[in-house]
Amino acid sequence: xxxxxxxxxxxxxxxxxxxxxxxxxxxxxxxxxxxxxxxxxxxxxxxxxxxxxxxxxxxxxxxxxxxxxxxxxxxxxxxxxxxxxxxxxxxxxxxxxxxxxxxxxxxxxxxxxxxxxxxxxxxxxxxxxxxxxxxxxxxxxxxxxxxxxxxxxxxxxxxxxxxxxxxxxxxxxxxxxxxxxxxxxxxxxxxxxxxxxxxxxxxxxxxxxxxxxxxxxxxxxxxxxxxxxxxxxxxxxxxxxxxxxxxxxxxxxxxxxxxxxxxxxxxxxxxxxxxxxxxxxxxxxxxxxxxxxxxxxxxxxxxxxxxxxxxxxxxxxxxxxxxxxxxxxxxxxxxxxxxxxxxxxxxxxxxxxxxxxxxxxxxxxxxxxxxxxxxxxxxxxxxxxxxxxxxxxxxxxxxxxxxxxxxxxxxxxxxxxxxxxxxxxxxxxxxxxxxxxxxxxxxxxxxxxxxxxxxxxx
Amino acid sequence: xxxxxxxxxxxxxxxxxxxxxxxxxxxxxxxxxxxxxxxxxxxxxxxxxxxxxxxxxxxxxxxxxxxxxxxxxxxxxxxxxxxxxxxxxxxxxxxxxxxxxxxxxxxxxxxxxxxxxxxxxxxxxxxxxxxxxxxxxxxxxxxxxxxxxxxxxxxxxxxxxxxxxxxxxxxxxxxxxxxxxxxxxxxxxxxxxxxxxxxxxxxxxxxxxxxxxxxxxxxxxxxxxxxxxxxxxxxxxxxxxxxxxxxx
Numbered sequence: 001x002x003x004x005x006x007x008x009x010x011x012x013x014x015x016x017x018x019x020x021x022x023x024x025x026x027x028x029x030x031x032x033x034x035x036x037x038x039x040x041x042x043x044x045x046x047x048x049x050x051x052x053x054x055x056x057x058x059x060x061x062x063x064x065x066x067x068x069x070x071x072x073x074x075x076x077x078x079x080x081x082x083x084x085x086x087x088x089x090x091x092x093x094x095x096x097x098x099x100x101x102x103x104x105x106x107x108x109x110x111x112x113x114x115x116x117x118x119x120x121x122x123x124x125x126x127x128x129x130x131x132x133x134x135x136x137x138x139x140x141x142x143x144x145x146x147x148x149x150x151x152x153x154x155x156x157x158x159x160x161x162x163x164x165x166x167x168x169x170x171x172x173x174x175x176x177x178x179x180x181x182x183x184x185x186x187x188x189x190x191x192x193x194x195x196x197x198x199x200x201x202x203x204x205x206x207x208x209x210x211x212x213x214x215x216x217x218x219x220x221x222x223x224x225x226x227x228x229x230x231x232x233x234x235x236x237x238x239x240x241x242x243x244x245x246x247x248x249x250x251x252x253x254x255x256x257x258x259x260x261x262x263x264x265x266x267x268x269x270x271x272x273x274x275x276x277x278x279x280x281x282x283x284x285x286x287x288x289x290x291x292x293x294x295x296x297x298x299x300x301x302x303x304x305x306x307x308x309x310x311x312x313x314x315x316x317x318x319x320x321x322x323x324x325x326x327x328x329x330x331x332x333x334x335x336x337x338x339x340x341x342x343x344x345x346x347x348x349x350x351x352x353x354x355x356x357x358x359x360x361x362x363x364x365x366x367x368x369x370x371x372x373x374x375x376x377x378x379x380x381x382x383x384x385x386x387x388x389x390x391x392x393x394x395x396x397x398x399x400x401x402x403x404x405x406x407x408x409x410x411x412x413x414x415x416x417x418x419x420x421x422x423x424x425x426x427x428x429x430x431x432x433x434x435x436x437x438x439x440x441x442x443x444x445x446x447x448x449x450x451x452x453x454x455x456x457x458x
Numbered sequence: 459x460x461x462x463x464x465x466x467x468x469x470x471x472x473x474x475x476x477x478x479x480x481x482x483x484x485x486x487x488x489x490x491x492x493x494x495x496x497x498x499x500x501x502x503x504x505x506x507x508x509x510x511x512x513x514x515x516x517x518x519x520x521x522x523x524x525x526x527x528x529x530x531x532x533x534x535x536x537x538x539x540x541x542x543x544x545x546x547x548x549x550x551x552x553x554x555x556x557x558x559x560x561x562x563x564x565x566x567x568x569x570x571x572x573x574x575x576x577x578x579x580x581x582x583x584x585x586x587x588x589x590x591x592x593x594x595x596x597x598x599x600x601x602x603x604x605x606x607x608x609x610x611x612x613x614x615x616x617x618x619x620x621x622x623x624x625x626x627x628x629x630x631x632x633x634x635x636x637x638x639x640x641x642x643x644x645x646x647x648x649x650x651x652x653x654x655x656x657x658x659x660x661x662x663x664x665x666x667x668x669x670x671x672x673x674x675x676x677x678x679x680x681x682x683x684x685x686x687x688x689x690x691x692x693x694x695x696x697x698x699x700x701x702x703x704x705x706x
Contacts, residue, residue, distance in 0.1 A: 105677060106642060106660045126642075159524065159640060159662060159675035182525055183640055189522040220679045221503070223511045263685065264519030286500075444644060 051380065052077045052448075053087070053129055053439035054387055056407055057101040057112045058431045059394050065429030066091050069098040071112065071123055071132055072430055073439075074407060074423055076387075080448070084409070084421040086428060088131045092121050097237065097394055100435045102154025104161060104183040107443050109135060111161050111185075112435075113151035115393075116237060118142050120151050120163070122185050129439040129446070136185050142169050144187040145179045149233050153215050159183055162225075164216040167232035174212035174232040174254055193227065194258060194267040202258065205314070206272020212254030217280040217291060218262050224312070225262040226304055228277040228293050229254020240396040253297060257304055259312045271314035273302050280304070281334040281341070283359070288338050290359055296330065299323035301341070301354070301362050318362040320352065321345055330392060331376045335383050344374045346392055351377065351417070368417045370410075372402040378436040379412075386410050386417065390425075391432035407433050502564045504572045504681045513684045516691035520706035521673040527553070527666040528638025531631050532595060532624040535608035542595070542635060545622065546670045549591040550693055552576065552686065554663040555641055557598035558610045564678050565661050570594065572663070573621065575683035576690075580619050587618035589699060590690060596625040597643050597657055599632055639664060665689050668697070 054076050060068040073088035096114020103110050108126040113119070120138040127133065138144075141151055141163075150166030160183065165176040177192035194202040195211035202209070212229030219226075230236070231253045235243055243249045253276045259269040275298030282291040290305035301318040320343055321327040327345035334341050334356075341354040341362065351374060353366040376389045388408045391397055397405075405425040410417040425433045441447055503509060529543025545551070552573065560566035573592050580587045594611070596602035602610075602625045611623030626632040636643065644658040663681055665674035674689050694700040 106640070108642060158677035158680050180522070184525075186525060188524055189520075221510065223509075261514065261519075264514045266519060444642075 047381070047438055047440040047443060049440075049442065050077050050079075051385075051438040051440050052080070054378070054407070055101070055110060055123075055125065055132065055437045055439055056389060056433050057098050057435045057437075058425065058433055059098045059391060060091075060095040061394075061431045062095075064426070064431060067095065068093055069096050069114065070431065071110070071121075072407075072425075072433070073130060073132060075130075076385075076409065084423070086423060086430070089430065090123070090132055090134065092134060092137075095394075098434060099393070100152050100154060101437055102161060103156060103437055105156040105158055106183065107439075109183060110437055111154040111163070111181075113154060113163070115150045115152065115166060115233070118149055118151060120154075120181075120185070125439050126444050129441055129444070130448070132439075138181070138185050140187075141165075141179075145177065145190040148177050148179060148190065150176070150236070151179075152213075152230075155216050155218070157218070160188060162216055164213050164227060166213060166230055166236060167234075172233040173252055174210065174229065174235075176211070176213040176232070178213065178216055178227065189265070191265050193229075194270055199270070200267050202267035202270050204270045206256070206270070208255060208272055209270040210254055210256050212256060214254060214276075214278055215280045215293075217282050219282050219289065219291065220262060221286070222289055222306060223262045224306075225260040225265070226280050226282070226291050227258045227260065228273075228280050229256050230276050230278060230296075236393055237395060240393075257293060257302070257314055259304065269312055271304070273314055273316075274298055275300065277302060278330065279332045281332055283334065283338040284336055285338050288359075292332065292334065292341060292356070292359065294320060294329040294332055294343060296328055297326065299327055299329055299345075301343070303359050305359070315360070317360050318354070320364075321348070321350075330374075333377045333379050333386075335379070336381050337383075340383070342377050342379065342386065344370070344377055344388070346373055346375055349374045351386075351388065366416070368410075370408060371406055372404045373398050376435050378438065380438075384412055385420075386412050387436050389433035389436060391434045394432065397432060405430075405432050407436070500564075502568050502678050502681070504568050504678075504683070505563075506682070509682055509684050513688055516688050516700070517695040517702040517704050519692065520704050521665075521689060521692055521696075524672040524675060527551070527664065527670045527672050528635060530626075530635035530638075532626055532635070533604045535604050535611065535623060537604040539627075540624070542593075542624070543670065545591065545593060546666055547668055549589055549620075550668060550690055551591050551593060551666040552663060552690070553593045553595070553639075553666060554661075555595050555597050555636060555639070555659070557596050557657060558602050558606055559598070559655055560657075565659075568678065568681060569661060569663055572681050572683050572686065574614065576686050577614065577619050577621060579683060579687050580690075581617060584618065586694070586699075589694065590619035592619055592621040594621070594623050595635070596623075597632070597636070597641075597659060599626045599628055601655075665693070667693055 054074045056072040058070050068091040070091040075082035075087045097116035099115045101112035110123040110125050112121045118141045122136040123132040124135040125132045147169045148165035151163045153164040155162045161181050164178045179190045180188040193211040194200045194209045196209045214228040214230035216227050255274045257271045257273045275295035277293040280293045293302050299320040300316045303317045320329045328347045330344050330346045332343050339357045341356045343352045349371045354362040355365050356362045370388045375392045379386045407423040409420040532542045554569045556566035607623040607625045614621045646654045646656045663676040695702040
């Protein structure tokens with residue numbers, strides 16, 4: 001025993017010596033370029049190299065296939081014999097207005113929300129990345145949050161998921177909040193948006209604090225969380241054409257961005273950002289203390305930034321297409337080097353690349369039509385692979401021949417997008433393709449047909 | 459050992475100076491995993507002397523209950539069997555899981571460094587120091603015997619706050635404990651199938667109140683002694699040990 005203790009002590013000391021070497025070399029430590037989505041939470045584990053699967057949270061369509069919402073798993077590793085094919089379909093029973101999804105910080109679970117049913121489906125994606133299974137369903141989101149409706153963004157925090165809602169159960173308008181759940185789906189806390197009537201300690205920079213919500217992102221290095229604003233259940237579940245002709249409905253869109261204290265979850269500043277600011281993407285660089293958002297109705301790029309005095313500001317910095325034609329910018333994606341921003345415009349089905357090397361002066365340098373309609377984008381961390389899907393909302397998608405539903409991969413060489421493959425979601429009777437999240441065996445020290453050696457898993 | 463650790467902390471501070479003040483946010487990964495690291499390795503904020511933003515005041519926010527702190531059979535430095543759950547309840551507990559051979563500077567060494575700095579922050583106030591217990595439990599019962607954990611922690615046993623370095627009798631005993639904390643550990647093997655002696659895991663630390671509820675979870679980009687300290691003081695205000703009130 002004594003001998004063993006001595007050898008183990010030596011072994012500990014050896015480890016400590018090695019630690020010194022690691023620390024001493026840390027300043028100059030770089031590894032090779034990796035791949036991962038650039039729009040994910042910075043708290044989240046990252047994928048090294050090629051992603052193996054893309055999980056597409058898909059809306060069921062009445063009269064098509066099993067009509068149910070489903071998680072569709074597509075093989076995207078060129079080394080796989082199934083490259084470009086659907087390898088798994090997991091239907092969840094009924095239609096919920098499937099919309100956004102997000103992975104936990106350890107990437108073991110994928111949370112996927114239903115904007116109409118208020119259910120949140122939690123999929124286990126780590127036990128077998130090629131075949132997710134339904135782990136749990138949260139069915140009491142409205143009750144637990146004190147009346148929030150429409151679970152939208154699922155954003156990873158340490159051990160938790162922050163869920164931004166779109167609406168409320170009183171008037172089904174846009175006033176709402178954000179709610180925290182554990183990675184196991186247990187409710188933790190709810191935080192309502194600041195309003196004109198109750199600013200919750202925030203400072204109103206513009207004229208309004210509408211209390212609307214949409215996306216949520218964090219810049220942990222600045223202890224900042226940012227939310228944007230869209231519209232409530234009464235609009236997002238309405239027929240698109242009908243809503244456009246309803247003057248009162250068109251008044252019910254968000255016009256604010258809120259900057260929060262991340263640690264305390266207290267709102268600090270409410271900015272007036274007219275025209276429904278949607279997706280928020282924060283820069284990755286260590287001195288890039290800013291995030292970007294785009295406004296759906298006014299087609300502008302807004303910069304939310306920390307000025308030299310340490311104050312957060314919001315400024316419109318550019319147009320997207322011709323705002324008078326309402327191209328309807330939807331999802332955006334920032335490149336890992338913070339130099340580029342992909343912006344999808346739903347109405348013309350285009351993706352547009354903006355050079356944002358100077359974030360105060362974004363310049364469009366490229367555009368490409370992806371399809372008759374386009375919404376979501378996920379790009380690999382190295383920027384070489386860009387994935388697109390088509391659906392916006394069940395009642396807002398185009399109709400007839402213009403209602404293409406797809407998942408497409410394009411490679412990006414820095415000059416142009418080159419089409420690699422398309423999965424036709426209507427031809428396969430799957431439904432409307434919405435949000436994408438990446439999966440990889442490497443996250444779990446697994447290889448195809450291997451489950452690795454896990455000491456602990458749920 | 460203590461001398462080494464002082465050096466380790468100093469090293470962390472020095473590395474956080476000019477030239478290495480890079481973005482820590484994208485350095486979230488499965489610690490120790492060769493397969494899941496970000497593209498640039500950056501010293502986490504926890505190595506820095508102070509956070510680059512204004513730290514909230516204790517009690518200016520609420521810490522919601524996140525879950526129930528789990529227990530299980532553990533082994534103390536003398537090899538005596540203890541119940542982890544019985545080491546909670548009398549004090550506010552800061553708990554983490556590490557393994558002694560972990561060499562990932564933003565993994566277990568970060569947790570140990572931050573715990574050390576938390577201990578330093580409270581040790582000069584004997585009354586407050588008595589209200590806090592730090593616990594580091596090994597992920598690696600095979601190599602981290604009670605004796606190894608005793609050696610690992612012997613430099614830190616200088617009074618309150620108490621800091622316990624524990625292990626378990628086997629992976630079978632460890633499994634149910636770490637499962638309660640949502641911790642996944644993957645042993646790493648080389649191409650020939652030989653165990654490399656390293657493990658992939660997500661670094662987490664847990665702040666546990668005297669009702670044995672988890673009130674905060676810290677990961678790489680969140681684990682800093684200033685934040686941990688302000689959270690502990692927030693719990694102490696809630697308990698009435700410190701003056702003030704919780705602004706929820």
